[in-house]
Amino acid sequence: MDLKSYSEEDLDHLFELAYIKVSETHRKFPQDVLLYFYAYYKHAKNESDLKVTQNPVDGEQLVNAFKANAMFQVKKFSERESKIKYIKLAKRYLGDEFQIK
Secondary structure, three states, X not given: OOHHHOOHHHHHHHHHHHHHHHHHOOOOOOHHHHHHHHHHHHHHOOOOOOOOOOOOOOOHHHHHHHXXXXXXXXXXXXXXXXXXXXXXXXXXXXXXXOOOO
16 A cells, blocks of 8 residues: 555545544544544644643643644644545554545
8 A cells, every 4th residue: 555656636535434434433532542643634634733722621621732733743644644644543553443445
């Protein structure tokens, strides 16, 4: 599976398919994996503006800190690389539920 050789259009299609499969699965992912899915997706879609509230409630501040940390870790990748990493993560954690042809 050499995703780097995929055209932009094919990669976008596979990325959207991976997003749908991850969103619709009933599998439970570890928290760190969820953060990577979040960060790769946001960065790939150029939506990396993390919104932090002034008066967080019920652990929201901690959640925002983990999200921010995940976003900082993926900033070094291009949007294309983030799509590839998201797809590979989906393949790894969904297994047969997400097949790449």
